[in-house]
Each structure stands twice: as C-alpha cells, then as structure tokens.
Amino acid sequence: MVGEQTSLETKAWDVLDKVEDPEIPVISIVDLGIVRSVKDIEGHLHVDITPTYSGCPATQVIEDSVNDALHHAKMEPFTVKTVLSPAWSTAMISDSGRSKLEAYGIAPPADESSDKLALMGEERQIKCPNCGSHDTKMVSQFGSTPCKAHFKCNDCLEPFDYFKCL
C-alpha cells in the first residue's frame, strides 16, 4: 500500500477493508494480508489475493466476497485473481489485525522461536487472550481451522485458539 495510489486503488482498498474473513469475522481480509495487490491499469482494476493454507475452504468464499464487494461498489471493470506467490505468511497480518484477533479471543502468532517452542510442547510461550497469563499449554498442533492450534490456559482454565506461524 505504499507509493502513489490512484483514486480507484484507494477506493478499492477501502472497499476490500470492509470484507470480513468468513471464519474470523472481526478481521478484514486486508488486515489478514490476504489482499496482495490492487492495481489500476488504465482504469481496469486488478486485485490479487492469496490463500492462507492450500486447502483453506475459505479461499473460494473470500474470492466470491471480493467479487461481490467490488461489484456492489460499482468498481467494474475489475479482475480478481488468486496467486500463490509470494506464499502467504503470518507476518503479513497487520498490527491492527493482530490486536483484533486477540480481542476476539484468538492468540495472534508469536515470534518464530516462541512459536516453534510452543508447538513442540514447551509451556509458557503463548499469552492467553482471555486473562493475559503466560501459563498456557498446547493441546494440539491442529485446531478448529487449518491456521490455528488448540491451547488451554492453566490460570483461567479457558481453552483458546492460537494462530500459528506459517
């Protein structure tokens, strides 16, 4: 989102920022880093989006939502393309996205070394989004969706999802 934006591009980013992730509806697909680029090429809008995981069932839903949102905003002509490169990574989640995840009860991805330790079963790596305690433990590397691992907090005893590094 750096450099000179045409007014069409600015408008498109605004529209896309209101498209929610279907599985985590508090965070927009822009915050999640799924929208990779928006380009105005002589009045034709080209939007590239990227899947989080190869098999993420939300990918198709997201592509449809993007098409719908751009259509409702009367942004024709536009083309939405799903690209694999550069591969999506949790580093693409914005700071505001991270805070929104935490407020929603999902622990945002930790730095890479804590993430690795946490997923190897090391305790006290991930902060509980419910009470803020670090006395937490992984239950399973795989959680409710491909992007999450399942944790529990030893202090408040609540289970929670952790958005694992990718």
Add this chain to the structure above:
Amino acid sequence: MTATKESLFDFLLHLGDNALVLGHRLGEWCGHGPVLEQDIAMTNIALDLIGQSRNYLDYAGALEGKGRDEDVLAYRRDVLDFKNFLIVEQPNGNFASTIARQFYFDAWHLLVLQQLSESKDERLRDIALKSVKEVTYHHRWSSEWVIRLGDGTEESHDKMQHAIDDFWMFTGEMFEQSEDEAELQKDGMIYDAPAVKERWMAEVKRVLDEAGLKMPEAEWMQSGGKTGFHSEHLGFILAEMQFLQRAYPDAEW
C-alpha cells in the same frame, strides 16, 4: 506437448495424485479418530493435501492445454492413469498404521518440497514454497506420534513396530527415478532422488532411534504406483471418490 512438457505433466500428476489419494485416506478418519484432537489433526492434514493436489492438477491441466481442469483430472481418470505411490493408497488400518504411512510419506514429502522450492520451473516452485510450510507441520505431527507410540506402553510400542515394518516395502518406490524425471532433474526442474534417499534414511533412523524402534532391514520392495500399476485398494478409493462426477457429470452445488 513437447517432451519436457509431457514429463512435467506426468510429474505434476504424480505429486497431485499422492496428495489427493492420501488426503482421501486421511479423510476416512473423520469422526473415527482415537481422540477429538487427533481426528481434527488428520482432517486438517487431509485438507492441506487436497488443496495442494488442486494446485498441481490445475497446473497439469493448464500445461496439457486440452481443457481438462483439476476436477476432470481428479474425477475422470481411471486407476491406470493414477501415478501416486502405492504407500498412500494403503488402507488406514489401526492408528499406528496410519502414523507409519504418514511418517514415511511426510519425511519424503518434506525433503522433496524443500528441493522443489528451488525449482527452475516458476509455477512448480510457487506451489512447493506454499506447500513446504504446511508439510513441515505434517512431518512434525507424524514424527511425534511415532516417538510417542514407540516410546509408550508395550502394546503401543509393538503396534508401532509392526506398522513400521509392514509399510517398509512401500518405501523403495519413493526413490525410483524414471528417465523422464532424470531429464527434468538435469534441467533443474525437479528434485535429486539419490540425495533425497540419503537424507530420508537418516531422518527415519533419527526418529526411530528416539522412539526406541528398530529400523526395518528387509530389502524386497513393492513398486509400480508411479507407472499406473496399483494395488487392489485404489479402485475402491476411486469408486467412492469419483462416484458423483461419474454418475452426474459436471454436477455442481
């Protein structure tokens, strides 16, 4: 298609079919896992694999240029046209069997994807770069279970050792390289099979040692999956997987 394109097409089908068939097998555990977390783990891995398969088959279809998309390639080919390894079509058996199958495959898969992440073929490289991150998780999961079961109770140890021994004969095929693949490798497009074998042996030994399990020694190996000679199991998988598209071609919902 040029000879190179044809070789690459076959190789993409091979990768796509491995992922598709193993994904289907893991999906059979849905609702039957030993505990909920592991049920979810297996279906998550299945989802990753099926997603990866779509990427390969989509590319294969584009390369072929005859209008066959990923769905046509997945649902309208018959047993003889599938190029997956025999190991991935073997039945789930007990949980230890599923783990042994997964562990052997993941160790191979991870090494191969690491090498394909440097492929000179840009689209293959992009798919590998995406998949390698996911397969790192798969490999960690299956290795941990080999260790947990091997180093667990007497019963879990015995079951794990049996499974490791039973699936061994399906591992030889993972290091066979066809002449076409050797050509692709020379062009820097695919992986180096002997190098993968060496690292795979070391990795398998490392995990089995930690699990207190014995490395199998049998030398006789099964072979044929890559060239379409499958075990009796694949036909049953396809019958289930392809039924809808065969009975109602182009059905959508």
